Amino acid sequence: MFNNGACRCSHGGACGPRSETEAPLSDNAARYATIHKDPSSLAVPPNLADYDAACAGFSWKVAHRALSGLPNGEGLNIAYEAVDRHACGPRASRVALRCISKAGERRDYTYGELAASTNRFANGLRSLGMDAGDGVFVLLGRVPELYVAMLGALKMKCVVTPLFSAFGPEPIATRMEIGDARVLVTTETLYRRKVEALRGRLPRLEHVILVDAEEPGEGVHSWRKLTQTASDAFEIAPTDAQETALLHFTSGTTGRPKGVIHVHEAVVTHFATGLYALDLHDDDRFWCTADPGWVTGTSYGVIAPLTHGVTNIVVEAEFDAPTWYGVLAQERVTVWYTAPTAIRMMMKLGADALKDYDLSALRFAASVGEPLNAEAVVWGAEAFGLPFHDNWWQTETGGIMIANFASMDIKPGSMGRPLPGIEAAIVRRKPDGGVETADVGQEGELALKSGWPSMMRGYLHEEARYRKCFAGEWYLTGDLARCDGDGYFWFVGRADDVIKSSGHLIGPFEVESALMEHPAVAEAAVIGKPDPVAGEIVKAFVALKLGFAADEAMRKELLGNARKRLGAAVAPKEIEFRANLPKTRSGKIMRRLLKARELGLPEGDLSTLESDER
Missing domain, CATH: 3.30.300.30 (ANL, C-terminal domain)
Structure with missing residues (x-):
């Protein structure tokens, strides 16, 4: 995978000499120097083999053509691209979701079965009188019904909001108030403990669907009864790519949470970034450890892998190193997307904890959630035989914007380089409200030129707050960074953390x-x-x-x-x-x-x- 040369990494590759444009390294400079990649030696040829050529030839219009679109040219719907187009073709019998419970039990859904299940839920919503644009909130752990509910609601053109099941009553109620929730899908325990007493604050909440109850009561429905009698045939209505599909919440330093609006066109970014940043191939077994209550768990734990037709591994249990290593080994996971916190917890246990697990199937590992320290990147190479590839994005961007790609050299500690189709710059705000571009190596605010498909379309009910995020055509991220002479971006901190x-x-x-x-x-x-x-x-x-x-x-x-x-x-x-x-x-x-x-x-x-x- 890596060029020959001196290196302490267990993969036997090389950490080559440091470029003069790189960020300062520790005294142990050789250990944190650039990890050089040789694309020709990779076991699976990377989707992005030539970065400059890919960027030069890229257009979002062409990227859009990689997806099917609804039949008869009736628009673009996320759920159709993720499920139905595969269910109608040769991938119908392929496992789409492998859901592993806390007890270790496995439940598989092929693409054909997932299409039928999501159709039944969509028909169940229709029977309750739901319309396009209605808010469907999902408060569940990583169980099969979470994924069926999200995709089925997207087929109905409802606006989907997944919530963390560990949220307390107040944050749940606040988000449902802001998001005008009309339907909630949850368990009986979560409903009784966290929602029932607050329904007086939620006048628009008409229906609660409990996945584990048979006789819930007035306005509260049984998932089984709702879906069991529903047809497994459903025709998605014409869907404008700019119709709202997802509402994610993100907390600011002050004030109420912000409801970030994303549209069905976002699926173009999900597919493209799955192709380039996560290097997904047709026969991959993919595992994103993030909960869909966080945008990563939706964009890359649900949508991106399914649009690529791969097998998506879903693990209900929270982090436990032996459990996670067992999943990687038993499921022969090939591409793994996880978080720095989990990596640091694994580092605590040391590389010896991996010795009893066969992880030879794993060919690509990536991380997101916060900047990944150089130490963690190098530790990945030493412990797993391949480094963790950090990438950067936000709830507002909807998808990965900057990444360390499978084929490219890694500078440990760097966020990487922008995705094809993404123009990033380091800017400084001017008194007149505009921005000016910073010089190479200078710190400033990371900005992205508007126009990618998953760019947020607004903060719900907060237009003024949304407008403050832009200076002309530039989206101002609020993150401070610098860009070196090789085009790699380095995170410095949040503007309000400096x-x-x-x-x-x-x-x-x-x-x-x-x-x-x-x-x-x-x-x-x-x-x-x-x-x-x-x-x-x-x-x-x-x-x-x-x-x-x-x-x-x-x-x-x-x-x-x-x-x-x-x-x-x-x-x-x-x-x-x-x-x-x-x-x-x-x-x-x-x-x-x-x-x-x-x-x-x-x-x-x-x-x-x-x-x-x-």
């Missing part, structure tokens, strides 16, 4: 990456702490790996290493040890929550909080 200390602008990710290079560190998060002299000083919160003591000697060692690595102006002045760091369910460390607690400020929206051990 620390200004003694005139220096310090990106949290850079400091966190330096801390992560120490063998004792499992996770790190950095904030700016007010200081009367410097304005702010850098404070780090650190979680250690098992077997390391959180004592004063360790604190001094980490401070000294960081000072040596980063210099006195950038290195943290304080370190606080924590058992774990607070994270969203998508795996992002919540720096703003750490800062609010440090300063005694309001903690804000905690609806996406997954773990929080103080």
Whole structure:
């Protein structure tokens, strides 16, 4: 897979010399240098073999033609592209979904069976009087009914919103209020515990469908009874590509969650990025570990793999290394899309935990959710025999925008290069509301030129908030980054996370990456702490790996290493040890929550909080 040369990676490849345009590396420079790829030696020829040629010849109009479209030219519907076009062809008997329960039981749906099941649910919605544009919310774990409900509702042209099943009552009610929920699909336990008492706040909620109840009551229906008598034939109505399909919620630093609107045309991006960024091939067995309550779990845990007609592995259980390694081995997973948090948890256990598992089928591994530290990229190569390919995107972009591709050199710590069809730039805002492009290597705000199919079409009920995201044709992401001379982008931090200390602008990710290079560190998060002299000083919160003591000697060692690595102006002045760091369910460390607690400020929206051990 990699060029010959000296390297510590277990795959036997090479970490070649570092380019002068790369971000600074640790003292152990050879270990973090560019991982050179030789596309001709890959076991499966990559879909994107020549990056420059692919970008030069790409157009979204041509990408659209890779999909079928509804019969008789009646538009574009996500569910048709994901299910029905395969069910009508040679993939009808191929396993589309393999759902593995917490108990390890497997339940398969072929594309033909998935088409019939989603048709029955669509007909069930029709029998309840649902119309195109009605809000269908799905509050379930990663069980088969979640996927059937989402796709069936998309066939009905309803607006689908998947919710995290671990949400509490308040965030559920808030999102259903904002999204004008008319239908909720959930379990009896979740409904009784989290929704029933709040129905007075949800006047538009007419129907609740329980997947595990037989006689629920007035306005509350049994999934089995609703779908069992429904026809398994359903004709999708003409669908304009610009009709709203999905409503995802994302939390800002202040205020209520934002409802991000995506349309059926987004499926063009899902397909194209599955092809190029995840390198999906026809016979792949694909596993995205994200929950569909997060946009990754919808775009790449449901839509992208199904549009490619591959077998999509769905695992109900949360992270547990032996379980996950067992899935990779037993299911012969070939392409794996996971999160930095999970990777760091695996790193805690060490590479020895993998020795009893045959992972030889795995050919490509990718990560998203927050920036992936260089250490994690290199560890992937050492433990799995192939590096983790980081990529970058947002709820607002709807799909992967910047990625490390299967055929291209990896610069550990970099987000990679823009997808074909995506024009990215580092810009600085001007007083007149416009932007100017930053020079190579300079930090600024990451911006994307508008026009890709999965670009959000608005924040629901918040037009002014939506307009503030744009400067002319540029979408301003709110992420600070830099671009090197080779066209690789490097994440610096969120614009509202950047620390200004003694005139220096310090990106949290850079400091966190330096801390992560120490063998004792499992996770790190950095904030700016007010200081009367410097304005702010850098404070780090650190979680250690098992077997390391959180004592004063360790604190001094980490401070000294960081000072040596980063210099006195950038290195943290304080370190606080924590058992774990607070994270969203998508795996992002919540720096703003750490800062609010440090300063005694309001903690804000905690609806996406997954773990929080103080």
